[in-house]
Amino acid sequence: MKSQIATIDIEPLRLDEAGLKQLFLEARTHNRWLDRPVHDDVLRELYDIVKLAPTSANSQPMRLVFVKGREAKEKLKLALPPPNVEKTMTAPVTAVVAHDLEFYEQLPRLMPHVDARSWFAHRPTDEIERAAFQGSAMQGAYLILAARALGLDCGPIGGFDHGTVDAAFFPDGKGRSNFLLNLGYGDVSGVYPRLPRLEFDDACRIE
């Protein structure tokens, strides 16, 4: 006879294998794109998913510019080193993943039950920027996985001139770019072989 304990110890709900493959196991960085647009309503749905993932003090410092138009793409091109030009210029959308250096001004709205604004507002500029940079990195990572969840393919780009991007897309001086994210429907013929990963015992320990 089964003990009653067994009825409590149900298996936790796991994403099915197809979902794990889509987000992690078989997802790859893309460099070449099918000739298929990414509609604005997909970008809106994408943000509406991403905004829910957690940030420090609910601060949500990430700001996104979805670069789609020819003129905006040309501004972006000026910041790209040669190896990153073609894949970025041909991507249906390139998201500039950035953070707002005055993100704390939103905290009275985002965390209304405490004076969270005061935790940041009078700190040195470099500490504020570090908090915002952490947040946009985390939210940018959520963005990658949320895009994959919606069937988009991603190509994150770290190599570009940040000053050029910031001047072009945040002329008021309050935005700082973290990374670029090419978005579209990928052409698998442009995917490189997967590079090695650190194993558990290289990167982790249990204490």
Add this chain to the structure above:
Amino acid sequence: MKSQIATIDIEPLRLDEAGLKQLFLEARTHNRWLDRPVHDDVLRELYDIVKLAPTSANSQPMRLVFVKGREAKEKLKLALPPPNVEKTMTAPVTAVVAHDLEFYEQLPRLMPHVDARSWFAHRPTDEIERAAFQGSAMQGAYLILAARALGLDCGPIGGFDHGTVDAAFFPDGKGRSNFLLNLGYGDVSGVYPRLPRLEFDDACRIE
């Protein structure tokens, strides 16, 4: 008669609604935990999923200490302000999400086709730390979503004394903590009401 074009324009594969709910739409930060352990093989599977998500130059700077044992938890406790003590001490596991300040020493193995080590090795310490911090923030965000994908619940913690954690868990001085992540099976009675989010037009634009 349908045009042949229609056969190309298939709908992109999307995660089903249950999957989107589990990872984003209904997932919440947890503060109270069921009395149910997180087994080491779950932590190993978790890392094996997380390691696949993209990092700049495939650098994978994140290092994880999964704090489970009483002695290690007591070391962690010394770094916690009062509001973060109970939820962290009762969590079955707390992951110290950190980065390796010498992550670039792994690049000959992780990106063997170019001399990626030289992109970092001679840069000023603060620039190396910033690159590692960006990476551990992104990998830590992947960790949150991967944990949810495996049916775990998460409680990220930003408020703690970094110096105390770093001295306790990285005594060789090469690791820097980014954030803490409580992991377990959450007790929904401890979840707070969801806080407001910035809307698309507050945080994004399309150019």
